[in-house]
Each structure stands twice: as structure tokens, then as C-alpha cells.
Amino acid sequence: MSHAEGVNVQRRRVLIASTAVIGAAGVAAVATPFVRSWTPSAKAEAAGAAVMQDIGSIEAGQMIVVKYRGKPIYVVKRTEDMLDKLEDVKPLLVDPDSSESVQPEYCANPTRSLEPSVLVVEGVCTHLGCAPNYRPDVGAADLGGNDWYGGFFCPCHGSKYDLAGRVYSGVPAPLNLPIPEYSMDGTILTIGEA
Numbered sequence: 375m376s377h378a379e380g381v382n383v384q385r386r387r388v389l390i391a392s393t394a395v396i397g398a399a400g401v402a403a404v405a406t407p408f409v410r411s412w413t414p415s416a417k418a419e420a421a422g423a424a425v426m427q428d429i430g431s432i433e434a435g436q437m438i439v440v441k442y443r444g445k446p447i448y449v450v451k452r453t454e455d456m457l458d459k460l461e462d463v464k465p466l467l468v469d470p471d472s473s474e475s476v477q478p479e480y481c482a483n484p485t486r487s488l489e490p491s492v493l494v495v496e497g498v499c500t501h502l503g504c505a506p507n508y509r510p511d512v513g514a515a516d517l518g519g520n521d522w523y524g525g526f527f528c529p530c531h532g533s534k535y536d537l538a539g540r541v542y543s544g545v546p547a548p549l550n551l552p553i554p555e556y557s558m559d560g561t562i563l564t565i566g567e568a
Contacts, residue, residue: 425442426564429451433451437508445498448494449492449563459537463523475552475553494554495552497551500552501546506529507528510525525537531545535550539551554566
């Protein structure tokens with residue numbers, strides 16, 4: 375009788391499988407805090423650490439909000455129609471060429487962006503700091519009818535901005551919405567570094 379004949383193969387398989395499961399759980403328990411340490415803490419983000427966001431899943435005409443330095447950053451994927459309307463709204467704006475705006479030099483263009491279809495702008499009204507609502511609906515009766523080409527409306531005191539974050543004339547807000555430093559690598563948006 376050989377030594378192998380007395381071995382319970384089923385029991386050996388159960389022991390090997392349970393050891394593998396316990397080992398995998400141990401590796402996950404050790405790896406999770408290590409991987410989490412790579413992302414900046416909330417304190418570091420509030421102090422200005424760059425924030426990355428994949429914007430590849432944003433649909434045309436949609437807006438998402440990303441937090442950066444405690445402020446909401448609006449990211450809008452503009453359609454061709456939205457971009458065409460940026461020229462039509464210019465006569466209604468205080469600073470249509472954004473010469474008085476807080477923005478990086480690379481955003482000093484008609485779309486106020488690196489890539490025309492993507493708007494990245496601070497979602498803080500330049501009047502008293504309220505958060506404007508995204509109102510892409512063209513011709514909204516409550517926002518001026520034919521003079522509304524879509525944009526942002528601040529419900530606190532009635533300031534209006536177009537889809538490039540430029541402020542309308544005759545509203546309390548004095549300046550265009552600020553644009554933070556940002557960069558894009560494909561669909562990855564990094565706010566806080568150029």
C-alpha cells in the first residue's frame with residue numbers, strides 16, 4: 375500500500391481553495407489602504423490639489439459638477455448649436471471678448487475653452503457668490519424669450535450668463551464666470567493644473 379492511497383483528495387482541494395480565498399482577502403485588506411493613499415485627501419483637495427475627472431461619458435448638452443477648492447466647477451459638453459449661438463448673444467453681453475475676465479490665457483478665445491465643445495467654469499456667481507442654475511433651454515420665457523440663447527441663471531438676484539460663462543448686460547453680476555486652470559488629455563480633465 376503506497377502513501378498516496380491514504381490521501382483524501384477532496385479534503386485537500388477544499389483546504390487549498392479556502393487557503394487561497396483567505397490569502398486573497400488578506401491581500402485586498404493590505405492593498406486597499408495603500409491604493410487609497412494615492413488619491414489626495416479632502417484637505418489636500420481643498421488646499422488646491424489637482425482634481426481629475428473622466429468626461430468621456432458626458433452627453434452633448436449635459437453638465438456635470440466637479441468640486442475643486444471647495445467650489446463647484448461646471449463642465450458642460452456643448453453641442454454645435456450651442457457653439458453657434460455664442461456669436462448671436464454677443465450684443466447682449468457686458469464683456470463679450472472676455473477682456474476683463476479671470477481666465478487662463480489659453481481660454482482667451484470666443485469659446486473660453488481649450489476645446490470648443492467643453493466648457494469648464496466656476497459655478498459661482500460673480501455678484502454675491504450664489505450657484506447659478508444650468509438653463510440650456512433656448513428661448514425660455516422666464517429668461518427673456520428670444521434674447522435667451524441658453525446658459526446659466528442665478529436665482530439669488532437674477533444674473534444671467536451665456537454658454538461661455540459671459541455675463542449679460544443689465545444684471546447685478548459685474549464679471550464673467552471665472553475659468554480655473556485646467557488641462558485635457560483625451561477624455562481626462564484635470565482641474566488645477568495647466
